[in-house]
Each structure stands twice: as structure tokens, then as C-alpha cells.
Amino acid sequence: MAKNTVVRFDEHGNIISSDVIGENDNIRFIKPAKEGSKKYKKNDDNICRMSDELGGFYFMLYFENKELFDGRINEKQISRLIYLATYLDYDSNRLVERRGRSNEPLYEKDIKEKLKLDKRVYKEFIEEVVSKNLLTFQDNGIYLSERFFCKGKCPKDGRKFSRVYISTVRQLYTQVNPKQHKTLSHLFKLLPFCDFEYNIITKHPNQEDSLKYRMTREQVAELLNVKWETYKTLEKNFEDLVITVHGEEYYVMCSVTIKCGGQKKSFYAINPLLFNSGNEIDKLKNVWTQMLKK
Known part of the structure; x- marks a missing residue:
């Protein structure tokens, strides 16, 4: 099945959102790059292709060196919210699903079915995210908080953002059972600490020399607020998680080798095929190809 892409740009020509549409929809909005900006056009084309x-992407919003959702919800709910966000509509933050040639709103019966939680766990999830204003029910559908999710133009208010890819997030969520949602949440909690170039886990992801501040396994455990023995178990659980792209399986987190300061060094990274903030696809590809499951 051939796929097409809808791509939106801001006034500066930067990509602000992208989504896959139906096979019969021959729509592709591409704003030409300005003369003399071949490098940026190539990067944008690569992002479009990726x-x-x-399956398209949405933006996860967060503040520098802050927990996702400001630490306001139970960890196991994080992965459930991030999964639901793969159904975001453009600019409205309403949850929708492509049916035929149109996006139809999702209602409570729909998200119950998609989350695949039992009655008690679903009730706990809804009560918590509604009470924290992360999800709201309205007459015309269900909406996620604009403070943390965006599919369209992101606000310029000091928040950072990462692209979260729809097909790989859905793969991860559907391959685990509800008891493993906390494991996924631990993975997503590392998102604000991944650098722009390589998705390396670092103390200062927004600095140009972020690789100098790479985190050790012990520091990652401390960041996740888990004991060392628990973290070692968590690493084993991460190894069981894979995403499939073009028929090939990739690990979601592992150690990779990057040339830094004239030397090759090892870093812990999250697979950029899951989420990333970078624009230089060659650097990101260097990471995800090392995560190929052999």
C-alpha cells in the first residue's frame, strides 16, 4: 500500500508536523527551501521521509531537566498517555482515528478498547489523568493537554520538544501487557535527557558539548529513582523490547559507539526510531543501525 505524507511548515520553513494519510489521498504540502539553504532542505526532506x-509523529513537550508531566502522575500512566497521543488530531489536540478519507473523533468506548486495560485499571487511569487535567472529556470528543502534547505548531514559551513516532510507539505498547507499562514509562522518562544529535542519554542534552556529560548506568538508575538491582532488572526488560522497521528488528535502548574528541567512546542511547529531537538524520542513523538486533 502506497503511503503519502501531509507535511506542515512554520513561517520559517521548519517542519512542524507530519502524518501519514490514506493510499488514495495524494496530498503533500512541501514549502520550497530558500535559495542557498540546500543543507536544510536535505535535512527536512530526510525528516519527511523518516x-x-x-507513520508520522507528534511533539512531546517538556521543560529542560524536568520530568515528563512535571512528575504529577503515577509512572505507569505515562506510557498509556503517550500511546493515546498517537491518535492526536492536528492543532486541536482531540483524539481521532482515520476512517476512510476522514478523521473521526474517538470516544470513551474507543479508548477503552485501545488501551486494553481491565475495568479497575482503566478507572484508575482515567481518574488520575482527568484530575491532573492531562485528559478531558468534551461533548465532541476527548482531548489531551496542550501543555505536554502538540501536533502542529509548537508554542515558543521555553518548553523543549521531541518528535514521537506513531508506528513504533504503537508497536511497543501493543507488544506488552498492562503490568509492563511501567517499564515503558521508565523508557519514556528518559526522553528529556536525550541529546539532539544522537539521542544519547546525557545530563545536559541541550548543550553543544552534551556528549561530555554522558550518563553512566548508575546515573540513569538514579535519574529513574530506582535501586541499582532494580535497574539491572529494568535493563533486561528493555532488551526484550523491540521495534520493527522495514522488516528488521531493533533494540529500543543499548550502548552505542560514537566518535567524540577524536576517540570512539561508548554511550547509552534511546533508539531515534522511537523518538528524537535531531535534524541531522545521518547522525541519528548511525545510532539506530547499531541497535539492529542480530
């Missing part, structure tokens, strides 16, 4: 292959 997005097309990964």
Missing part, C-alpha cells in the same frame, strides 16, 4: 516510514 516520518513517512514511521
Whole structure:
């Protein structure tokens, strides 16, 4: 099935959102790059291609060196919210699903079915995210908080953002059972600490020399607020998680080798095929190809 991509740009020509549409929809909005900006046009084209292959993306919003959702919800709910966000509509933050040639709103019966939680766990989830204003029910559908999710133009208010890819997030969520949602949440909690170039886990992801501040396994455990023995178990659980792209399986987190300061060094990274903030696809590809499951 051929896939097409809808791509939106801001007034500066930067990609602000992308989504895969139906096979009969021959729509592709591409704003030409300005003369003399071949490098940026190539990067944007690569991002378009990557997005097309990964089902589109939305933006996860967060503040520098802050927990996702400001630490306001139980950890196991994080992965459930991030999964629901793969159904975001453009600019409205309403949850929708492509049916035929149109996006139809999702209602409570729909998200119950998609989350695959039993009655008690679903009730706990809804009560918590509604009470924290992360999800709201309205007459015309269900909406996620604009403070943390965006599919369209992101606000310029000091928040950072990462692209979260739809098909790989859905793969992860559907391959685990509800008891493993906390494991996924631990993985997503590392998102604000991944650098822009390589998705390396670092103390200062927004600095140009972020690789100098790479985190050790012990520091990652401390960041996740788990004991060392618990973290070692968590690492084993991460190894069981895979995403499939073009028929090939990739690990979601592992150690990779990057040339830094003239030397090759090892870093812990999250697979950029899951989420990333970078624009230089060659650097990100260097990471995800090392995560190929052999």
C-alpha cells in the first residue's frame, strides 16, 4: 500500500508536523527551501521521509531537566498517555482515528478498547489523568493537554520538544501487557535527557558539548529513582523490547559507539526510531543501525 505524507511548515520553513494519510489521498504540502539553504532542505526532506516510514509523529513537550508531566502522575500512566497521543488530531489536540478519507473523533468506548486495560485499571487511569487535567472529556470528543502534547505548531514559551513516532510507539505498547507499562514509562522518562544529535542519554542534552556529560548506568538508575538491582532488572526488560522497521528488528535502548574528541567512546542511547529531537538524520542513523538486533 502506497503511503503519502501531509507535511506542515512554520513561517520559517521548519517542519512542524507530519502524518501519514490514506493510499488514495495524494496530498503533500512541501514549502520550497530558500535559495542557498540546500543543507536544510536535505535535512527536512530526510525528516519527511523518516516520518513517512514511521507513520508520522507528534511533539512531546517538556521543560529542560524536568520530568515528563512535571512528575504529577503515577509512572505507569505515562506510557498509556503517550500511546493515546498517537491518535492526536492536528492543532486541536482531540483524539481521532482515520476512517476512510476522514478523521473521526474517538470516544470513551474507543479508548477503552485501545488501551486494553481491565475495568479497575482503566478507572484508575482515567481518574488520575482527568484530575491532573492531562485528559478531558468534551461533548465532541476527548482531548489531551496542550501543555505536554502538540501536533502542529509548537508554542515558543521555553518548553523543549521531541518528535514521537506513531508506528513504533504503537508497536511497543501493543507488544506488552498492562503490568509492563511501567517499564515503558521508565523508557519514556528518559526522553528529556536525550541529546539532539544522537539521542544519547546525557545530563545536559541541550548543550553543544552534551556528549561530555554522558550518563553512566548508575546515573540513569538514579535519574529513574530506582535501586541499582532494580535497574539491572529494568535493563533486561528493555532488551526484550523491540521495534520493527522495514522488516528488521531493533533494540529500543543499548550502548552505542560514537566518535567524540577524536576517540570512539561508548554511550547509552534511546533508539531515534522511537523518538528524537535531531535534524541531522545521518547522525541519528548511525545510532539506530547499531541497535539492529542480530
